[in-house]
Amino acid sequence: MDIVFEKVEHVYNARSPLARRALYDVNVAIRSGAYVAIVGHTGSGKSTLLQHLNGLLQPTSGAVKIGQETITSNKRPKQLKPLRKKVGIVFQFPEHQLFEETVEKDICFGPLNFGVPEEEAKRKARELIQLVGLSEDVLTKSPFDLSGGQMRRVAIAGVLALEPEVLVLDEPTAGLDPRGRKEMMEMFYRLHREKQLTTVLVTHSMEDAARYADEIIVMHEGTVWGHGTPEEMFRDADKLAAIGLSVPETVKLKQQLEKRLGVVIPSPCLTLEQTVEAIQQLFAKVSAHE
Amino acid sequence: MSSHLIIGQYVPGHSVIHRLDPRAKLLIVFVYVLIVFWANNIPTYALLSLFAVVFAALSRIPFSFIARGLKPILWVILFTLLLHLFMTKEGDVIYRIGALSVYEGGIKQGLFISLRFLLLVLMTTMLTLTTTPIEVTDGVESLLGPLKKMRVPVHELALMMAISLRFIPTLMEETEKIMKAQAARGVDFSGGRFSERMKAIVSLLVPLFISSFKRADELATAMEARGYRGGEGRTKFRQLSWKAADTAFLAAVALLAVLLFLLRS
DSSP: OOEEEEEEEEEETTTSTTOEEEEEEEEEEEOTTOEEEEEEOTTSSHHHHHHTTTTSSOOSEEEEEETTEEEOTTOOGGGGHHHHHHEEEEOSSGGGGOOSSSHHHHHHHHHHHTTOOHHHHHHHHHHHHHHTTOOGGGGGSOGGGSOHHHHHHHHHHHHHTTOOSEEEEESTTTTOOHHHHHHHHHHHHHHHHHTTOEEEEEOSOHHHHHHHOSEEEEEETTEEEEEEOHHHHTSOHHHHHHTTOOOOHHHHHHHHHHHHHTOOOOSOOOSHHHHHHHHHHHHHHHHHHO | OTTTOOTTOOOOOOSHHHHSOHHHHHHHHHHHHHHGGGOOSHHHHHHHHHHHHHHHHHTTOOHHHHHHHHHHHHHHHHHHHHHHHHHOOOSOEEEEETTEEEEHHHHHHHHHHHHHHHHHHHHHHHHHHHSOHHHHHHHHHHHTGGGGGGTOOHHHHHHHHHHHHHHHHHHHHHHHHHHHHHHHTTOOSSOSOHHHHHHHHHHHHHHHHHHHHHHHHHHHHHHHHTTOOOSTTOOOSSOOOOOHHHHHHHHHHHHHHHHHHHHOO
């Protein structure tokens, strides 16, 4: 599903003394099937933007087009429910939303809300629990007997159970150890490709944005500061630094090397593998010269 | 929704009322709330209203703001008024609608009771509008100090109060977050059948309880890690100081009480 933001503005507590403008003049398009990372400093409007993706928030002015659906300020909340099935949001610390007696019931909760028959929901739960890397006997346990990382996987399965076309991830790896982070990010990437999802990742990790995203949207003080491929967005480290963001470590290394050695490294160096390869080529070139 | 309710909200300021000792304000409001029930004729109600209005004016909080905050209780007041209007059977009949008749006493009684209600809410609202929750807590702890001799755990009670007040905004934030997360899973908090609504509430309350217990546990650990051992021998960071203005205001309430006692019929 294509998602288009047109002149979106969002004001919290509009028409009250506590009014606060969180978004303004947001014009951005997310094409169907893309993996898009949204980065930005704390308070840049990332979370507000994300909640527009399934109608949890409605724009104060402007419009958000999601597939066939257009959300404006006067859309009635009742009409937004079907949209929530198509756009699944994994919030920060999703394990906080678990509440059922068993893992199975919790995963089935979303599908049942959307009228999926119970048998089918259960079948889906069995499939998903393995997809998120847990064994089937977890299904009968209480979610509160699991470890933090397992709880998160269960919560994610609960969102995936809606079979969304768009998957929105709000810092899904916050608070996980490095290995857990990597596993989880790889899992989302696999899902993205296998299920042809449109994935929107909100993250603080420039490394993750560089590695997985096709496009990066940079938010700054409530509006879109930049939008492009990772290579484009990370070209100018100083400009990003000015708004409190950095480039990935590998890009930093590449830029330092280029500056110190006076060479041009053609590779964008977005991942560790790319960087290693680029440096090997550089060495090869130097030794060939000698 | 929350923007209409100003009871319990604090409005920062530097007025005379803001700077009063919280103990003085607590005593003023406490005494006022008690003597409101003495009033039973026009002079006494006039005096009470005058005091409340002057008190509110001195706080320099915009009157429109206070008025807006009082709006939600207007319905309760209106209901009380109507109830008294039709139920009190004293004095002459003034108006008759079918089987219901309005008596003179009913009008008087209705107006008085409504005014009494309004004054009560106004004065207690003034307390919270001009006093931070932490000041209120300090004030309560200090005022209840003598009870310590009777083994009442005053410090612990005050601490409980401070912690509850502190976590109200956190809890509201948490509620909103969980509601959104469940809404994203297809929960409809605004409508649906009764059983669906119950399920929706359960999906909100269970996570809320769990996170609250967890937070309480973490808070206790954090307090112990910083050497908290309870009230015994603990000094205060915020010292309360009783000033001349506090005595003056308290004297004014005392005078009000005396006048009320003399003027009531």
